[in-house]
Structure formats: structure tokens, C-alpha cells
Amino acid sequence: MASQQLRERLVSIVGPDGLLDDPYDLLVYEYDASDEAIAGSHQPDFVVLPTTSEQVAEVVRIAREFNVVVTPRGAGTGLAGGAIASQGGIMVVLTRMTKILEVNYLDRYAVVEPGLINLDLSVKTSPDGYFFAPDPSSQKACTIGGNVANNSGGPHCLKYGVTSNHILGLEVVLPSGELIWVGGSAPETPGYDLTGVMVGSEGTIGIVTKAMVRLTRNPEDINVLMAPFPTIESASGAVSSIIAAGILPAALEMMDALTIEAVETAFNAGYPRDAGAVLLIEIDGLREAVAESTEEIVTICKQHDAKEVRVATSQAERDLFWQGRKAAFGAMGRLTKNYYLQDTVVPRTKLPQTLKRVDEISRDYDLKIANVFHAGDGNLHPLILFDRYKPGDLEKVLNAGTEMLHYCVDVGGAISGEHGIGLEKKDHLTMMYSTDDLAAMAGLKQSFDPTQYFNPDKVLPSGSGCGEIDSLKEHARWEKMGIHVV
């Protein structure tokens, strides 16, 4: 009965074609892009597809009134289970809010709705000489709202910085149902940096309904280089030498032999199948500087035993080199039934030893691991190949993944480089943060969402929810007194 009333109220806001509750329609919203065996799946009770900020705010107020949880969702390309409705309830899907509301080239910003597909913004502004720099490899599908929520990275974030560097302001619906603006186009926004708080908060403290984003000038010239190396070690050596030479490529991506096999089988991107690793390097900037850096990089790659260095001579060749990299995850289907995509980051100098450790873990657990990653900023993506129906495989995969995370944290890295924490890694946050640290984060969540109904079960470890904050603080107090409580 309550459910019928809730349905009617939701339909009164978004209209009958803005609500889904047929189990078949809901199937597609059970998952995100992570492997179900790792991050799980769960159907929402209702999917709503609002078209305005006011509708989002109304839906949130009704959810509050009916005491029902809310899960925001963009395109569902997330890789950590962040957009899974783990407790059912209402899923607010922003993909009908796709407008570019304002473009201001003089002040270099655009105001967009959250469901706008990342690439569509650059497609619109590039002919005028500007682009939106954060470029997750999923940029043909993922939304800007999702990018904000996950503080997403991408190949070009080595030079241009991750999403947080490109968000000037946000319109947000809070769990209270209020619609607020944080940040803005002014060079300085005094007061608490709530834009910084919202970016990367994974839909747990607000729903982004508009984003004011920075636009970046198109570079005068671009070169894309593809360099095959005999081993992953020689390619890693080249990465270190390029950075040590003071060159900052726009992108510096690495793929190992297993990834090359998958990509070539799927797409024929032109990567040599006998290479131990391939580096994809993009240099952009002023024409003379690009030419100079290209020459330097070719020399460095050859010093590190690159068999050849191919410089793309046409837009078509550039696109082909990039297609291989950007579609590498999808190409893994050629090699395996399932894969667990790890996302970790280490200081760049620790990359060679970390890759060695990943290789040891592969052998220890007798699991194939492919590597495709943003080498320039130390952001690793080991893909652990497995068969979820093979007894024991999943357990091995989870243990291997956890060992990698421990190693990365031990060498000064973090448990996620860009994909976020979501459902998948929330219990691993304790590897990086003390109970005091986590209690402070839980306090922030509680101040926005005291009843914990916004994207529940995400980010914070189990046991750090509303009711447990006091016990977390108590826990921290005991720890300070040297009393260790498990």
C-alpha cells in the first residue's frame, strides 16, 4: 500500500514515462560495470528518470517522507559498485538531464547537466578551440555527474589533472531535499570548500544536478607515439627516464603482453604481438615544443630497448592507437570469462617494484594478470583473469587483490587511483586510515545525511555508519590509550 502511494507520488513528479518498476526493466539497473561476483548486484524498487533539478529535489523529499533509501546513478560505468542499489529503494538516474546550459569561452567554463556524456562536451566545444580535459577511457558513455562523484581520472589527467581540477561549482540536491550551489565562477570562493567535499563523495552526501566545469584550450599540436618494448621492466625504465628528463606528456599509458594479445585479437590496433609491453605516449603543446619532445622521447625509448617508435601520421592512426587502449578492458573478453579490475596507485618511482610484486602474486596464486594502466601517474590496473564458476577461483582472486592493495599502501600508495571505493573497497579503507580519520569522515557524512539514506553501504567501512560513530570514536580513544580492540 505504502509502495503504491510512493509510486503515485513519484509518477506525479516525473510522469509515467519517468518511472520504472517492472522487474524486467529494473534488471539493467542491478549492476554497474564491475564484475557482479566482486561488487554484487541488487535491484532498486523504483528507477526515476528526472529531467530537472527541481524534480530531483522533489523525489528526494518524497523518499525522505517515505523513509526510503536513494541511490544516484549516471551511466552505470562505475567499477566499484557505487551505483548499485544495495538496499533497494529509489534509484535516481540522471541520464535524461543532458543539456549544455551555458558555454563561456572568455571565462573558460561551461555549465552542464549531470547526465551529459563526458565526450559530448568536448565534441561541442572543440571546433571553437576548447575541450573538457578529464577523459576516462569510458568517456563515450560515462556522465559528467558520475565523473564528479568519482573524481575520475583518465589518460590525459597526467598533464591536466583529475576531475577535481576542472570543477568550479556545483548545484546539488542535499539529503534534506534542499537545492544548493557550491563554488562558482569567481576566482576565489570564501568559506568552506564544499565543492571539494562533493567531488569524489560518490553520491553519498548529495546529487549533482548541474556542474560548472573548466574548459581548456585545445593544444596547437599533438603527437601520438607507440613504442613496443621487450619487457615490462624496460618500458617502466623508459617511463621513469621520460619524466626525469623534465618532459610532461599529455598521456603515458602502458599495456603488457597479455593486454596486447587481447587488444590485437579484438581490434587490430597495430600493437606488435611479440612485444613484452607497449607504451602509448601523447605529447601536446606548441608545435616546436611537441617536435622537440617527440625527438627526445624517441631517443629515450630506444635507450631502453624499444624495438621501434611509431609516430602516428594521421588522425586515423592516432585514433586507432588510442582505440586499442581505451577499449582494452572490453577486449579482455577474448581471453577470459571474468576479470577483477584492480585500481591502485603508487608513487611513480615505485612502479617497477610494484609491477614485479604483481607478477609474483600472479605466480603465487596461479592466476593470469594483465596490466593496462596510466603509467605516467603510477595508477595501476591489474586485471586478474578468472572463472567465477571454477571452485576456489573467486576466493583466490579476492585474496590476490587484497595482497596487491596492502603492497601498494605499504610503498606509499593508495587503495584506489580513480575508480573510487563504492561497495567494493569500503572495508579496505582501514588499510589507509585510523579510526579517528574514519570517524571524522563518518561525521561529515552524518552532518549531511543524519539518517544515512543516501547511497547507503558505500565508501565508509561497515561499522562506521550513523549509529556507530560514537563507538568508532570510543574505539579511537581506546587505541590512543594503547588498548587494541578488534
Ligand SMILES: Cc1cc2nc3c(=O)[nH]c(=O)nc-3n(C[C@H](O)[C@H](O)[C@H](O)COP(=O)(O)OP(=O)(O)OC[C@H]3O[C@@H](n4cnc5c(N)ncnc54)[C@H](O)[C@@H]3O)c2cc1C
Ligand atoms: C571501459 C571502462 C573504462 C574506464 N576508464 C576509466 C578511466 O580511465 N578513469 C576513471 O576514473 N574511471 C574509468 N572508468 C570508471 C567509470 O567510467 C567512471 O568512474 C565514471 O566517472 C562513472 O560515471 P557514470 O556516469 O557511469 O557513473 P555511475 O557508474 O552511474 O556512478 C558512479 C558513482 O557516482 C555516483 N553518481 C552518479 N551520478 C551522480 C550524480 N549526478 N550526483 C551524485 N552522484 C552521482 C553514483 O552513485 C556512484 O557512486 C572506466 C569504466 C569502464 C567501464
